[in-house]
Amino acid sequence: MLLIEKINKSYGKRQVLQNLNLQINFGEIYGLLGPNGAGKTTTINIICNLLKADSGTIQINNQPVSEKSKAIIGVAPQENLLYQGLSCKENLNFFAQIYGLGGKLRQLQVEKCLADVNLSDRANSPVETLSGGMKRRLNIAVALVHQPKLLILDEPTTGLDIEARYHIWELIHNLKNQGITILLTTHLLDEAERLCQKIGILKNGRILAEGTLSELQNLIPAKEIVTIETEEEEKAIARATELGFTHRRYGNKLAFWLPKTLELKEIIATFDNISLASISRQPITLEHIYLEVTKHSNHKLLRI
Numbered sequence: 001m002l003l004i005e006k007i008n009k010s011y012g013k014r015q016v017l018q019n020l021n022l023q024i025n026f027g028e029i030y031g032l033l034g035p036n037g038a039g040k041t042t043t044i045n046i047i048c049n050l051l052k053a054d055s056g057t058i059q060i061n062n063q064p065v066s067e068k069s070k071a072i073i074g075v076a077p078q079e080n081l082l083y084q085g086l087s088c089k090e091n092l093n094f095f096a097q098i099y100g101l102g103g104k105l106r107q108l109q110v111e112k113c114l115a116d117v118n119l120s121d122r123a124n125s126p127v128e129t130l131s132g133g134m135k136r137r138l139n140i141a142v143a144l145v146h147q148p149k150l151l152i153l154d155e156p157t158t159g160l161d162i163e164a165r166y167h168i169w170e171l172i173h174n175l176k177n178q179g180i181t182i183l184l185t186t187h188l189l190d191e192a193e194r195l196c197q198k199i200g201i202l203k204n205g206r207i208l209a210e211g212t213l214s215e216l217q218n219l220i221p222a223k224e225i226v227t228i229e230t231e232e233e234e235k236a237i238a239r240a241t242e243l244g245f246t247h248r249r250y251g252n253k254l255a256f257w258l259p260k261t262l263e264l265k266e267i268i269a270t271f272d273n274i275s276l277a278s279i280s281r282q283p284i285t286l287e288h289i290y291l292e293v294t295k296h297s298n299h300k301l302l303r304i
């Protein structure tokens, strides 16, 4: 569906995308993660033909990106693009007109998109009277009004409460089930874990790791992660190192990668004669992988 090969982009002397490769298959949800300034918005702008790459190729549905490809892409930007004084229906009608939809088709599409985002009962409400979550959903409806094949969602749930997030996550699932291919950027790792079939981690304009969640989990050679609280951290690290356990700090928490699954009593025995205030076990999550890839430079590049 989308194939990006060796894209480079500089702003003046600052190179913000470096040999970027990215492939999204038809019907999948791809999560593009990365710290602030990694190059996510620049990548989106290039896909949408709003910016030109300095070199490299980009194809959508086997066609090079051009003005024509705008018809098959829908974008919901980070900041809602809505007219506050107009109703939901008027906003959708306006954007549908811009995309050249007329007559019955426009009316049908406006109604379908309102239904898709669960706002049919607010069709005539001015945008300024909607909640934050409803505005985000309407922003997505605007991106869908011309029936795009590729939907780009730039941080779709940033700033929303958990219930509003659930609504958006359900909406994204439903859109995938309708056969729409989705590229989403997010800073919320649990959001990517929940929604995305494939995840790419971008830093300094390069994809450092890419794959399914289980493929990415191979970047951390551990069965599980154990976090401990102790006054004797140095002693605990020395003991774990002797046993071949890698240690990490997640925030201010000291953690160890366990290369094999151990019984709790075996874990406690590992730290024999070290006073432990607490001990907790966790599976490897995207958060651990993300920190590993973005903070430690000697990671392996993983691709499918």
Ligand SMILES: Nc1ncnc2c1ncn2[C@@H]1O[C@H](COP(=O)(O)OP(=O)(O)OP(=O)(O)O)[C@@H](O)[C@H]1O
Pocket (backbone or CB within 6 Å): 011, 016, 034, 035, 036, 037, 038, 039, 040, 041, 042, 043
């Ligand atoms: N028009 C511009 N001129 C100069 N530098 C720019 C321009 N747009 C972006 N940059 C720089 O390019 C880099 C990548 O920016 P970009 O907005 O693509 O990152 P991002 O991953 O989307 O970040 P965020 O998560 O904060 O939105 C940043 O260092 C940014 O300062």
